[in-house]
Amino acid sequence: MKKVDVIIIGGSAAGLTAAQTARRHYPRKKILVIRKEEKVLIPCGIPYIFGSLEGPHENLIPDMAYEKMDIGLHIGQVESIDRKNKVVRTNSDEFAYEKLILGTGSYPAMPPIPGHAKKGVYAVLKDVEYLAGIQEKLKAVKNVVVIGGGFIGIEISDEIKKSGVENVSVIEIEKHCLIQSYDEEFCIEMEEQLQSRGINLFTGSKVVSIDGGDQVESVTLADGQKIAADMVILGIGAVANADLAKSAGLRIGLTGGIVVDRAMRTSDPDIFACGDCAEKVSFFGGKSSALRLASIATLEARVAGANVFGITRETPGTIGVWGTAVGGLALGTAGLTEKMAKAHGYNVISAVNESVNRHPGKLTGAAKIKIKLVFEANSGTLLGGQVRGDASAGEIMNSISACVQNRMTAEQIAMFQSGTHPLITASPIAYGIVNAAEAAIAKMLKAKV
Amino acid sequence: MKKVDVIIIGGSAAGLTAAQTARRHYPRKKILVIRKEEKVLIPCGIPYIFGSLEGPHENLIPDMAYEKMDIGLHIGQVESIDRKNKVVRTNSDEFAYEKLILGTGSYPAMPPIPGHAKKGVYAVLKDVEYLAGIQEKLKAVKNVVVIGGGFIGIEISDEIKKSGVENVSVIEIEKHCLIQSYDEEFCIEMEEQLQSRGINLFTGSKVVSIDGGDQVESVTLADGQKIAADMVILGIGAVANADLAKSAGLRIGLTGGIVVDRAMRTSDPDIFACGDCAEKVSFFGGKSSALRLASIATLEARVAGANVFGITRETPGTIGVWGTAVGGLALGTAGLTEKMAKAHGYNVISAVNESVNRHPGKLTGAAKIKIKLVFEANSGTLLGGQVRGDASAGEIMNSISACVQNRMTAEQIAMFQSGTHPLITASPIAYGIVNAAEAAIAKMLKAKV
Missing domain, CATH: 3.50.50.60 (FAD/NAD(P)-binding domain)
Incomplete structure (x- = not known):
């Protein structure tokens, strides 16, 4: 041995x-x-x-x-x-x-939906052969239904559409796709992006059965609608x-x-x-x-x-920092959304800043960035932040994450020393994280008066 | 009144x-x-x-x-x-x-060089008419010499070259361009980028006179070289x-x-x-x-x-967070470079990580990112970091800045919770800031043995 x-x-x-x-x-x-x-x-x-x-x-x-x-x-x-x-x-x-x-x-979570064992119904297994099999089958497929509008669900839908499948539909049981990760206004932007790319969205919709004979043919929603499906992909979590x-x-x-x-x-x-x-x-x-x-x-x-050979580290617990992107529209979040913060019982003040990530905005590559920060209202401690923009949203989400992990207050973030450059960031006057913090402070001051 | x-x-x-x-x-x-x-x-x-x-x-x-x-x-x-x-x-x-x-x-700093008042010699004044005048004159110009290889100097040189001027030369008194902002290895990468774009670099070179009659015709370096100049731009600081x-x-x-x-x-x-x-x-x-x-x-x-009406904020002092970019190559720095840290008297341990900012690296838009972090060796406190990459270097520099401002140690950065996504960041396994911190910790552990 x-x-x-x-x-x-x-x-x-x-x-x-x-x-x-x-x-x-x-x-x-x-x-x-x-x-x-x-x-x-x-x-x-x-x-x-x-x-x-x-x-x-x-x-x-x-x-x-x-x-x-x-x-x-x-x-x-x-x-x-x-x-x-x-x-x-x-x-x-x-x-x-x-x-x-x-x-x-x-493991991928399996839904308790009648018919989920039919041919043509796939979970997202981390298995090369299995996934290669799905990819091969996609070539002959016209209608794909994805159950679950979380990260995996929306990203797979867009990629399947991109591969040439005619009808791709996403079915999400919640009111909005991605609602477990972002506040509603960000989810809506992503839904509009998906629709503009030809994805059919069914939100607030529950699948009650996966239909067909041996092979899947359609899915039925709680409201009675039937959606044709040559293939069903399950993307409801793990x-x-x-x-x-x-x-x-x-x-x-x-x-x-x-x-x-x-x-x-x-x-x-x-x-x-x-x-x-x-x-x-x-x-x-x-x-x-x-x-x-x-x-x-x-x-x-x-x-x-x-x-393993002596404790030197302890995790402070999970903040949750997540990104996603579809066709040039990227979303990032670090920590709690406003909705989550309220559900956790925090007294919340949030503020939004919109800016452009180049200066001047006429430079090539400029994209509009929206940043929302969520603070505990009494202490001013940052609980989380969300960002919508282009690919730069990925690293902005990580700057926000650094602020959350260090339990920075709005006052400290207002004095954040950002680096800026015309070709790679917003202007120092318009830097979104700082300006969102300043806007939150103005709200807190107003609330005190 | x-x-x-x-x-x-x-x-x-x-x-x-x-x-x-x-x-x-x-x-x-x-x-x-x-x-x-x-x-x-x-x-x-x-x-x-x-x-x-x-x-x-x-x-x-x-x-x-x-x-x-x-x-x-x-x-x-x-x-x-x-x-x-x-x-x-x-x-x-x-x-x-x-x-x-x-x-x-x-004000732009003015060098004590004979001839700096000749026609055709310009400082970078923040004045619309004045700059429009330079731009107009550039159309008829063949040889431009930029004195100073800092941010302004290299950026202006590249833009002037881009506008169609045949010969653009940068003269820098230090051994490397940008050496006051980055460690040597980063400066060299930018110099190679400038040269690949057709800029002539004269580093470790001092201008001893700006020559010509009423109008500038050339500049003379300390080693006797004469460089033809229909226009000279001064970019030596403020x-x-x-x-x-x-x-x-x-x-x-x-x-x-x-x-x-x-x-x-x-x-x-x-x-x-x-x-x-x-x-x-x-x-x-x-x-x-x-x-x-x-x-x-x-x-x-x-x-x-x-x-103004009652003190609520105090600056913690200037970290210095700077970015620059030329033709898709971007550099960022936050806090002290290794050279600066040593000059400040710190006992320094530094570490470098190279990764790709997409995962898998075959995705469109992937670029190689290099991150160098500089720590105080005994406490493990982050003193500064530098990043080389594409436009994403801008926001990575700001994540590093957040770590510096919060005086995070290598141990804390090793437990940094980054968010990642295939289309917008490096993989969580390869995330550069974290991996550079881990590499520094490994060095510190080795030094203790």
Whole structure:
């Protein structure tokens, strides 16, 4: 039996990052990643294999880090964890461990809709062959229905439309697509963008059945409408893959994830867990959080990987920083939206700033940027921010994230020292994060008078 | 004589921002901006009037804020400040003030080079007519020499080349262009970019004379080389315009700016100053700083404008966040470069990360991003960071700035919660700021062993 200092199960965002972090912190330890996939897909890149890329083979996490950082890699299916003897058994091997990190990820959530097992109904599995199969079938398909208008749902819809499918429809049970990530006004902008690109939207609509014989032919909504469907894609979220942990007797949390403390230790002190398989707590108040994002997985992996031989890091909890983009329109959010903040019980003041991300605005590449910041009204602490714009929204979302993580107040953000340049940012007079903070302060002052 | 609660002298980045901030904080006060210019140029946008834009009229700060925010505007030259009677006199009017904010800006620095008064030698004045005149003359010009390889120098050179001038040369006295803003390796990348675009670079070169008769014909370097020049542009920096303050008897500092405290008060408690005309202190150690940037001006203006009727803000000192871009190559810096940090006396550990700002990297718009972070080696506190990439470098520089301003340590940055998305950012596994921090931590751990 092979002996390894640290075994990591899973080779996606969490597993790979945990391995790299452990290597950086423990240069002399023997580290092994065990994963079942021959090739690992970039999870957030999956929608793009249907339109923008040639196929799943263009959306792979490169394996060069393994050799470069002296991390072992074993391809195999882990069948059990023997905690007593500290042994991991795969379908072909056995490995003794000193410390173990679980990064087993998530499964797509399956809806309790009659007909979901018909031919032509697909979940978004992180599997190269499976996705290549969908891509192949798309060539002969005229009507695609996507159930779920979250990130994956809208991005896949747009890419499928882009690939040439005639009718693409998105069905979202909530009043708006993306409403779990952005305030309504931002969701509406994205819905308009999707519609302008020829996507059919059915919001506030519930699918009651997936119809047809052996093969799907249509879906039926609660209001009786029938939508033709040669293919149905399920994009309604993810649930923790805690199967291995469960069989090994580790504690499982309320949302189905593996229970971990802020150092990412499970109920077994030699086993850590990170990423979609682990239970999460919110940065805001510390309640459990159902968010599952690759960016959260990598944070947790950096905590777990550093801590395996002695705790040096604790996660402050999950802020939630998310972006999406369709056809040049990008949205980003960091922390709580106004709606979420109110639901958390905060007393909220929000403010919006609109500007142009070049100065003067006549320069090539100029795009309109809208920033909304949400503050706790009494302390002025930033709870979250949203941004709408072009690709620059991605890094603006991260500047906002830095402000949230540092619990900056509106006053501190008003004195934020931004760098600016005509060709790459808004003008210093119009810098959106600062101006939104100033607008919020003006509102707070007014409220005091 | 008209009576005003707050008079602001100057209508550029500092003056306008101070007026807007004062309005937001004091909704009922009478606020007046006095400026000498009919139209105000966007200072950082000036280089672009020569190539990318049609001319100076496309590079103006819009005046709409005056009406929208109920700020008075008087066009006139201020001739004196009578501090005893609290009166400002212009060439046509007199205004009594309760509080005064000076935002009188800077002059281009003039080099002590023989021949600098010849015809065809221009400084970069913030004057519409003057710049339109240069632009007109450029049409008939074959050889342009730009003295100074800082931001303005390289940006103007590239734009002049872009406008169709055959030979454009930049002469920089230091070993590299931009060396006061970036570490050498970044400067070299920009120099290669400039050369690939047909600009002639003379670095480590001193101009000893500007030659010709009445009209400039060439410049002579210290090593004897003569460079043909139908036009010479001086881009060697700026000096504070403290003339008015001086005549009014306000204290002037070592670098020639108006002395202010951290609340931006001058030696007269009813007079504030902000922007290029004011002395600055560094965020790092609090020594005086010679930086002059529109982004610093707006920070100071937000402090001054908020404080006029009671101190609520104090500047933490100038970090210095700067960007530049030439032909798709952008550089950003926030805080200290490695060289500056060493010169400040810090014990430094730096680390570099290279990544791609899309994931997978085959997506359209992918660009290589290099991030260098500089830490104080014992505490792990971030002192500064530099970024090279495409336009996204602009907002990455601001994320780094947020980390510097919050005095984040490498450990805290390693746990930075970034948001990511295939079309707008690097992958969460490869996010550059975080990975550079992790690389620095690995170095620090190694140094301890």
